[in-house]
Amino acid sequence: MALSRLAAGSVGRVETRYLDLPDPVPLDCGAELHPVRVAYETYGTLSPARDNVVLVCHALSGDAHAAGHAVTPPPESTRDGFAAEDRDDRSSKDLGWWDGMIGPGKAFDTDHFFVVSTNLLGGCRGTTGPSSTDPATGRPYGSDFPVITVADMVRTERAFLDVLGIERLAAVAGGSLGGMQALEWAVLYPDQVDAVVAIASTHALAPQGMAWNAIARESILRDPGWQGGHYYGTGQTADAGMGVARMVGHVTYLSGPALADKFDRRLQTGSEIRFTITEPEFEVESYLRHQADSFVKRFDANTYLYTSRALTYFDLARQHGAGSLTRALADVAARTLLIAFSSDWLYPPSASEEIHDALLALDKPVELHVIDAPYGHDCFLLEESRQTPVIQRFLDHAGVRS
Amino acid sequence: MALSRLAAGSVGRVETRYLDLPDPVPLDCGAELHPVRVAYETYGTLSPARDNVVLVCHALSGDAHAAGHAVTPPPESTRDGFAAEDRDDRSSKDLGWWDGMIGPGKAFDTDHFFVVSTNLLGGCRGTTGPSSTDPATGRPYGSDFPVITVADMVRTERAFLDVLGIERLAAVAGGSLGGMQALEWAVLYPDQVDAVVAIASTHALAPQGMAWNAIARESILRDPGWQGGHYYGTGQTADAGMGVARMVGHVTYLSGPALADKFDRRLQTGSEIRFTITEPEFEVESYLRHQADSFVKRFDANTYLYTSRALTYFDLARQHGAGSLTRALADVAARTLLIAFSSDWLYPPSASEEIHDALLALDKPVELHVIDAPYGHDCFLLEESRQTPVIQRFLDHAGVRS
Numbered sequence: 001m002a003l004s005r006l007a008a009g010s011v012g013r014v015e016t017r018y019l020d021l022p023d024p025v026p027l028d029c030g031a032e033l034h035p036v037r038v039a040y041e042t043y044g045t046l047s048p049a050r051d052n053v054v055l056v057c058h059a060l061s062g063d064a065h066a067a068g069h070a071v072t073p074p075p076e077s078t079r080d081g082f083a084a085e086d087r088d089d090r091s092s093k094d095l096g097w098w099d100g101m102i103g104p105g106k107a108f109d110t111d112h113f114f115v116v117s118t119n120l121l122g123g124c125r126g127t128t129g130p131s132s133t134d135p136a137t138g139r140p141y142g143s144d145f146p147v148i149t150v151a152d153m154v155r156t157e158r159a160f161l162d163v164l165g166i167e168r169l170a171a172v173a174g175g176s177l178g179g180m181q182a183l184e185w186a187v188l189y190p191d192q193v194d195a196v197v198a199i200a201s202t203h204a205l206a207p208q209g210m211a212w213n214a215i216a217r218e219s220i221l222r223d224p225g226w227q228g229g230h231y232y233g234t235g236q237t238a239d240a241g242m243g244v245a246r247m248v249g250h251v252t253y254l255s256g257p258a259l260a261d262k263f264d265r266r267l268q269t270g271s272e273i274r275f276t277i278t279e280p281e282f283e284v285e286s287y288l289r290h291q292a293d294s295f296v297k298r299f300d301a302n303t304y305l306y307t308s309r310a311l312t313y314f315d316l317a318r319q320h321g322a323g324s325l326t327r328a329l330a331d332v333a334a335r336t337l338l339i340a341f342s343s344d345w346l347y348p349p350s351a352s353e354e355i356h357d358a359l360l361a362l363d364k365p366v367e368l369h370v371i372d373a374p375y376g377h378d379c380f381l382l383e384e385s386r387q388t389p390v391i392q393r394f395l396d397h398a399g400v401r402s
Numbered sequence: 403m404a405l406s407r408l409a410a411g412s413v414g415r416v417e418t419r420y421l422d423l424p425d426p427v428p429l430d431c432g433a434e435l436h437p438v439r440v441a442y443e444t445y446g447t448l449s450p451a452r453d454n455v456v457l458v459c460h461a462l463s464g465d466a467h468a469a470g471h472a473v474t475p476p477p478e479s480t481r482d483g484f485a486a487e488d489r490d491d492r493s494s495k496d497l498g499w500w501d502g503m504i505g506p507g508k509a510f511d512t513d514h515f516f517v518v519s520t521n522l523l524g525g526c527r528g529t530t531g532p533s534s535t536d537p538a539t540g541r542p543y544g545s546d547f548p549v550i551t552v553a554d555m556v557r558t559e560r561a562f563l564d565v566l567g568i569e570r571l572a573a574v575a576g577g578s579l580g581g582m583q584a585l586e587w588a589v590l591y592p593d594q595v596d597a598v599v600a601i602a603s604t605h606a607l608a609p610q611g612m613a614w615n616a617i618a619r620e621s622i623l624r625d626p627g628w629q630g631g632h633y634y635g636t637g638q639t640a641d642a643g644m645g646v647a648r649m650v651g652h653v654t655y656l657s658g659p660a661l662a663d664k665f666d667r668r669l670q671t672g673s674e675i676r677f678t679i680t681e682p683e684f685e686v687e688s689y690l691r692h693q694a695d696s697f698v699k700r701f702d703a704n705t706y707l708y709t710s711r712a713l714t715y716f717d718l719a720r721q722h723g724a725g726s727l728t729r730a731l732a733d734v735a736a737r738t739l740l741i742a743f744s745s746d747w748l749y750p751p752s753a754s755e756e757i758h759d760a761l762l763a764l765d766k767p768v769e770l771h772v773i774d775a776p777y778g779h780d781c782f783l784l785e786e787s788r789q790t791p792v793i794q795r796f797l798d799h800a801g802v803r804s
Contacts, residue, residue, distance in 0.1 A: 206658060206662055207661040214691075218690075222643070223624075244621045248650065263609045264609065265717060265720070275431040275548075277549055277631075280616070281715075282612055284613050285612070285616040305679050
């Protein structure tokens with residue numbers, strides 16, 4: 001075993017496992033999905049009372065491998081943005097996307113909690129999604145996969161935990177789309193969630209964020225390789241369009257000052273421009289192309305489309321409150337921790353403030369921490385040292401810690 | 403004549419004219435371009451002393467038709483963003499892109515000034531560009547068109563004015579890329595420019611803006627219809643990719659709050675989502691698709707590529723100051739008016755402040771006005787009533803007004 005060489009606080013080597021749900025999953029669109037397989041990992045030990053479970057939910061491009069070293073490393077790191085870029089030592093290539101937050105002594109402390117992480121419904125990393133086989137045809141669903149919502153993802157997670165014999169969650173946590181899932185849990189299953197940790201998230205994406213997501217999807221839809229969503233097995237993909245989608249995403253995950261700090265206007269070669277239209281000339285251009293190229297190697301274009309659509313649809317007030325966020329949150333019983341980052345313009349602090357104010361108006365226990373940090377939305381993957389004490393203090397509260 | 407029906411302050415009906423430059427234009431890349439045709443319009447009357455000329459320079463998607471009603475209206479309005487959208491009465495379809503600023507009694511007052519507007523070098527609206535015939539082959543240049551810079555655009559404008567017998571400019575003015583040209587004029591021809599009006603512009607695009615431009619270009623380059631830049635006459639174009647490029651541009655021209663104010667999260671139809679991946683569901687999604695569709699009807703993908711590249715290269719400090727903006731501006735003799743908008747995150751006020759501070763350090767006459775307005779970069783096309791008195795006061799200064 002190579003465990004002795006792992007950094008202190010690591011959950012060690014982890015293998016992703018798979019579980020088939022026994023029953024169809026009912027979806028918001030009216031359809032039912034069956035069969036549904038869920039890819040998952042667990043870290044720590046389930047307490048005899050099964051009351052120490054923390055469910056961790058991932059963002060658009062994540063997967064079940066949230067912590068530790070993968071037994072079979074994925075072809076590329078699954079972590080977003082600077083996170084993947086800045087810790088680019090070879091040994092970390094197989095690290096989970098939230099390894100800095102999950103492990104012994106970390107924010108989600110595996111000495112106390114049994115942390116469960118699943119690949120979300122619609123995913124392309126082991127959980128049933130558009131690239132899975134449609135039992136009706138024997139071929140991949142493609143665009144015949146039903147249009148899913150964040151609530152459908154949460155229902156799938158609920159069904160999955162049922163199989164594991166887990167009734168209650170000590171906490172459900174996530175950043176970005178993961179935070180949306182955490183909030184949806186608190187609304188859908190108010191008597192089964194003790195605490196919510198929603199980081200760099202929102203109750204509903206703002207129109208500018210909706211626009212970026214629409215552009216990313218358009219870029220995929222307009223790629224002839226997408227072929228109406230049925231590209232599997234054709235030898236052609238929508239990689240070109242998804243690469244552009246990824247570039248758009250990337251820039252929205254970072255702040256302008258962070259990009260300036262990292263790249264400035266540095267040219268790739270020397271101080272003279274080369275007068276090129278087709279080649280990257282500046283470092284920031286080369287970086288974006290690299291991010292696109294490595295992303296398309298590990299991600300499925302249809303999963304991108306479906307997940308982007310789900311997070312755009314997500315709107316607690318519309319779904320559960322007839323337009324009122326306060327009404328939507330009326331039955332929430334969980335304590336809620338909200339963390340936002342000052343430079344996050346995609347999921348800005350104001351969105352977390354709106355959730356905070358609505359919960360406060362309802363006399364629900366809620367904390368909001370706005371962390372002053374420069375890296376934009378990606379902070380939720382980067383600012384581990386500043387999130388950790390906040391989360392630890394919050395989870396230390398009576399009734400949550402096992 | 404239908405002039406009596408035109409609004410007060412209009413320059414009336416205007417026809418774009420064309421002029422062939424007698425000599426080759428030397429380019430920064432080392433090549434020479436010949437022949438070069440320039441599309442242009444003029445408004446007002448040239449004074450006998452030829453000292454009342456204002457050159458107006460357009461932005462990425464503009465053209466020579468800056469003011470008045472076009473004799474032959476273009477297929478779509480050439481104005482950007484909200485400007486084109488919000489004044490969508492039929493009678494304004496043929497209005498110039500800066501009609502609110504150019505005319506009798508307007509910011510650039512044609513009762514006093516002889517306003518000249520050209521389509522920029524590399525354009526697709528009459529001036530020589532990638533869609534023009536390459537004399538070496540008899541076919542359109544396509545991607546064999548030389549890679550041009552903002553300085554090359556300005557050299558072309560200089561050569562064009564030479565033919566008109568105009569030596570000095572009372573002022574050179576523009577927004578965005580147009581402002582870059584105005585600043586380049588002041589540096590390249592310091593003894594021929596009396597005043598510069600650079601609006602919502604910069605001395606060098608910031609890395610985030612460089613990233614958006616790189617993404618827009620990637621989207622075109624990755625469209626199979628682009629065909630290495632030689633798509634003319636093939637019946638195929640890069641419209642799909644350029645549509646995505648336009649959507650990206652559009653969102654960067656507007657502020658997040660402006661998008662929220664205009665669209666909120668309103669659905670296209672009623673209050674229920676339709677569970678669609680491929681169709682626009684929200685108003686903001688439909689708006690973006692419409693903007694893309696109407697843009698590709700009137701614009702050439704190669705011109706987009708070349709112009710986006712030129713504005714990304716633009717960097718006064720690198721070009722003229724060995725990295726120092728102050729050194730680059732050392733010989734400027736023009737008075738400079740800088741206008742920026744509080745909500746413009748693509749060409750933020752800080753960029754104008756840097757120009758202001760450099761000119762001030764050099765004891766050059768300079769004014770900076772940051773207008774508090776919510777519409778983002780597009781403000782330079784929209785906030786006419788608040789720019790007008792600032793510009794009028796500036797141009798009223800002794801020595802400029804004829």
